Amino acid sequence: MSTGIVNTGAVNPSVVDSSRTTARVVLTVAGLTLREASRRKVLRALIALTVALLALSGWGFSRLAVEETNFGTLTSGQARLVASQLLNLVMFGMSLIAALGTAFLAGPTVSGEVESGIALSVLARPVRRWVVLLGKWLGLAVFGSGFIVLAGLAMCLVVQLTVDYWPPNIVAALALLAGQTIVLLTLALLLSTAVSPMASGVVAVGLFGATWVAGVVGGIGQALGNEGVERVGTVSRMLLPTDGLWRGAMHALQDPSALLSFGRELQGFPFLSEAPLTVAYLVWSVVWVVMVGGLAALAFSRRDL
Amino acid sequence: MAEPTLMAPDEAAVRAAAQLVADLPPAPAVWCTGLRKRYGRQVAVEEVSLTVGRGEVVGLLGPNGAGKTTVIKMLLGLVRPDAGEVMLLGRPAGDVSARRAVGYLPELFRYQPWLTAAEVLRLHVRLAGVPVSEDDQLACLDLVGLGARTGDRLGGFSKGMQQRLGLAVALVARPEFVVLDEPTSALDPLGRVDVRDIVLSLRERGVAVLLNSHLIGEVERVCDRVVILDHGRVAASGTLVELLGQHEVRLHLTGVTAAVEARLAASGRVAREGDQYTVALDAGDDGTTVPDLVRDLAALHVRIHAVEPARISLEERLLGILRAGQEDTAS
Numbered sequence: 001m002s003t004g005i006v007n008t009g010a011v012n013p014s015v016v017d018s019s020r021t022t023a024r025v026v027l028t029v030a031g032l033t034l035r036e037a038s039r040r041k042v043l044r045a046l047i048a049l050t051v052a053l054l055a056l057s058g059w060g061f062s063r064l065a066v067e068e069t070n071f072g073t074l075t076s077g078q079a080r081l082v083a084s085q086l087l088n089l090v091m092f093g094m095s096l097i098a099a100l101g102t103a104f105l106a107g108p109t110v111s112g113e114v115e116s117g118i119a120l121s122v123l124a125r126p127v128r129r130w131v132v133l134l135g136k137w138l139g140l141a142v143f144g145s146g147f148i149v150l151a152g153l154a155m156c157l158v159v160q161l162t163v164d165y166w167p168p169n170i171v172a173a174l175a176l177l178a179g180q181t182i183v184l185l186t187l188a189l190l191l192s193t194a195v196s197p198m199a200s201g202v203v204a205v206g207l208f209g210a211t212w213v214a215g216v217v218g219g220i221g222q223a224l225g226n227e228g229v230e231r232v233g234t235v236s237r238m239l240l241p242t243d244g245l246w247r248g249a250m251h252a253l254q255d256p257s258a259l260l261s262f263g264r265e266l267q268g269f270p271f272l273s274e275a276p277l278t279v280a281y282l283v284w285s286v287v288w289v290v291m292v293g294g295l296a297a298l299a300f301s302r303r304d305l
Numbered sequence: 306m307a308e309p310t311l312m313a314p315d316e317a318a319v320r321a322a323a324q325l326v327a328d329l330p331p332a333p334a335v336w337c338t339g340l341r342k343r344y345g346r347q348v349a350v351e352e353v354s355l356t357v358g359r360g361e362v363v364g365l366l367g368p369n370g371a372g373k374t375t376v377i378k379m380l381l382g383l384v385r386p387d388a389g390e391v392m393l394l395g396r397p398a399g400d401v402s403a404r405r406a407v408g409y410l411p412e413l414f415r416y417q418p419w420l421t422a423a424e425v426l427r428l429h430v431r432l433a434g435v436p437v438s439e440d441d442q443l444a445c446l447d448l449v450g451l452g453a454r455t456g457d458r459l460g461g462f463s464k465g466m467q468q469r470l471g472l473a474v475a476l477v478a479r480p481e482f483v484v485l486d487e488p489t490s491a492l493d494p495l496g497r498v499d500v501r502d503i504v505l506s507l508r509e510r511g512v513a514v515l516l517n518s519h520l521i522g523e524v525e526r527v528c529d530r531v532v533i534l535d536h537g538r539v540a541a542s543g544t545l546v547e548l549l550g551q552h553e554v555r556l557h558l559t560g561v562t563a564a565v566e567a568r569l570a571a572s573g574r575v576a577r578e579g580d581q582y583t584v585a586l587d588a589g590d591d592g593t594t595v596p597d598l599v600r601d602l603a604a605l606h607v608r609i610h611a612v613e614p615a616r617i618s619l620e621e622r623l624l625g626i627l628r629a630g631q632e633d634t635a636s
Contacts, residue, residue: 021434028431032417039419117413121474124381124409125432126401305383 025127029135030142037105037143046101050094050151054158057090061162077257083163084255085272087155091253094151095177095246099184099208102144106188107201109136114305115197123305130297133189137293140185145178152177165255173252176277179285180245184208186289187240190296193303211236215243241285248277332395333358334482334513335380340389342375342537349375350537353389357482360511362504364518364528366623372537373517374412377486380515381409394482405433408480412487412517414471418460422451422470425459426477433478442477449473450499464491472503482513489520501527525619533623535630549622552586554595557610558602565607572598580610 037043064079064086110133113119123129152174160166167173184204191200218233237244251273338354350372357363365373378384380391382398391398394406416425426442446455449469459467468491475483485504489497497520504527507514518524524531525545532542541548558565559580569575569584572594576583586594599612 024434025432028428032428036417036419117411117415118417120383120411120413121409121416121429121471122432123383124404124407124411125429126404126434127432128401302385304385305378 021126022128022131025131026135026138029132030139033109033136033139034143037139042101042105046097046147046151049097050147050154053090053093053097054151054154057086057155058158058162061086061159064163079163080165080255081257083159083165084167084253087159087165087167088250088253088272090155091152091173091177091249092246094155095148095180095249098144098148098151098177098181099242100205101147102140102181102185103188103204103208104201105143106136106140106185107192107204108197109140110189110192110300111195111200112192112197114303120305129301133193133297133300134293137186137189140189141182144181144185148178148181149174167253168256169252173249176245176249176252180242180249183240183242183245183285183289186292186296190292190299193296193299207240208242211240211243212246215247237281238284241281241288244277244281245285247273248281251276331359332392334361335391335393335515337376337380337391338389340376340379340391341387342372342379342384343387348537350379350386353534353537353539355532355539355542357513357515359481359513360508361530362508362514362516362528364516364524364531365534366518366521366524366531366619367534367540368627371534373534374486375537376534377484377515377517381407381484405435406479406481408475408478408483410468410471410475410483410485410488412490414468414491416459416467416470416474419458421456421458422446422462422473423455425470426473429474430478435478437477437479445473445477446470448476448503450496465493465496468492469496469499472500476503476507480512482515483507484515486517487519488516489518489523497523521618521620521623531619533626535627540626540630545619549619553615554584554586554598555611555613555615556582556584556602558582559608559610561607562605565602565605568598568601568605583615 061083064082110119113122122132153170156167156170187207188200188204191203194200195203214236215233218230218236221227221229221232233243237247254273334357336356340350340353342348342350353372353376355363355376365376367373375384379386379389380393380398381404382391382393382401393403396403417428420428423442423446426445430437430442443452443455446452449472451466451469451473454462454466459470462470468488472485472488475485485500488500492500501523504514504516508527508529514527516524516528528545530542530544531548533540533548556569557580561582566575569582572584573587574585576585584598595612595614599609602609
């Protein structure tokens with residue numbers, strides 16, 4: 001029987017069609033988000049900040065190798081050790097720039113567009129809200145990760161040229177830093193579906209800072225052998241995985257001999273990480289992003305515009 | 306096992322059935338019933354039902370806060386109704402693809418200020434998933450008077466130009482149903498005329514339009530039907546003739562004879578006040594009654610000083626309905 005009316009195909013063409021539509025909308029919105037970041041001079045501001053950070057740290061590192069300190073001239077081994085610690089410190093500054101940048105980009109994205117009315121004409125199109133949100137998330141994730149990879153590589157090159165130190169696992173370090181940025185922007189997106197544009201950026205950054213401080217407090221607790229205080233860091237690292245990922249990145253950046261030489265004395269020092277990340281923690285971070293992203297999608301699709 | 310002849314339907318019968326379905330009138334552009342929306346304890350919309358047929362231009366009128374924009378947003382799936390049902394171009398409004406052929410100019414019109422006018426249209430064409438050529442997109446910008454500004458970023462656009470762009474966005478993806486929420490709020494008089502012409506050309510092309518406007522004259526000129534909302538409810542709805550009632554003609558005559566009076570009475574109910582005669586015309590008047598009457602009166606040698614067609618204006622009617630509503634609420 002062939003009437004051309006009844007569809008007997010094994011694959012439902014509407015399913016294929018709808019996934020194609022979804023991909024098209026996600027990519028369109030992601031492209032739009034990237035274009036917004038570049039045209040609204042966010043990119044330029046980030047580049048200016050990064051160049052300033054690179055130049056300052058390049059200067060500092062270059063003096064480190066040649067000048068005398070209170071302890072006399074550093075041996076090359078000591079210099080590497082100090083460089084590895086300073087790299088952690090500088091990378092923290094850079095991850096801060098990336099995190100703040102994407103949080104303040106992600107914060108206003110949903111609530112700002114709803115407030116201004118830009119969202120009305122976009123969401124009246126045949127698009128699902130979660131698809132639009134996924135597109136925004138993807139655009140911001142590409143932006144944040146791209147920044148981290150490029151600026152992080154540049155920073156490592158500066159260190160390599162000045163004090164001849166190259167981190168042991170640069171790929172893992174940059175991936176974890178990008179992961180940290182993605183975690184924070186996902187949180188900012190969720191906040192952005194619920195609270196005002198300014199509040200969402202501020203709250204995301206505030207939580208980021210608080211988790212870092214809690215991580216430091218936890219480290220001190222560990223050094224003092226106080227389990228109660230140590231738990232503060234553990235719990236905060238579960239609630240918002242930015243600090244955990246940052247510690248993993250630090251571990252991948254620092255010289256493996258650092259822990260051995262500093263030993264127990266510097267336990268709890270905020271720019272020294274004692275252990276690499278566990279697989280379980282990485283899985284938890286992914287689950288966290290999916291969960292918070294899903295929550296953001298749910299909140300956004302139930303919202304009245 | 307059943308015989309294959311029983312399983313396979315007769316091809317002719319299938320064709321006939323398909324033809325029958327194809328010949329069915331298309332579903333209305335939008336149909337909704339029992340829409341209700343509350344914000345906290347404030348009732349925004351209560352039991353609103355309305356229909357916009359294919360190719361029909363329907364005006365939505367009402368005072369500020371009557372719930373017009375909320376109704377529009379519920380029709381487009383931007384606001385979730387607490388109760389009620391919406392069918393958009395024959396599909397439930399929850400179905401995303403129902404909005405494929407819908408164009409919308411929001412009351413709060415704002416577009417990405419970092420994009421150019423042409424880029425905004427390209428974005429909306431991609432989101433709509435409708436193939437529209439670059440030339441057609443430019444023609445659309447030209448239609449709303451932005452042909453010379455296609456490559457300019459919106460950051461430098463005036464409010465009026467942004468509203469014109471919004472109109473282009475609503476029209477660009479070959480819509481079958483266009484929703485215009487206060488489309489002339491930021492436009493100068495020339496822009497208003499442009500919008501009127503665009504709405505009329507949409508009607509000619511069979512595109513349905515739902516027009517929310519405060520400019521009653523605008524609505525009266527272009528709309529086939531009007532829905533009046535007040536306090537979130539439909540206060541009145543119908544065609545302009547239904548809402549505005551009969552036409553009248555006022556005549557100033559002297560030297561009236563019995564024959565003249567008889568001729569006047571033949572046209573409709575007559576009311577007299579001195580030399581002023583008011584004749585109520587039939588609702589089914591095809592526009593020939595008044596000229597025929599004047600011709601016959603002239604033949605009867607009556608002096609005709611003035612002939613004034615009269616109709617209660619939509620504005621008067623709207624005010625009447627809204628005031629009656631206020632009195633009801635007060636009592």
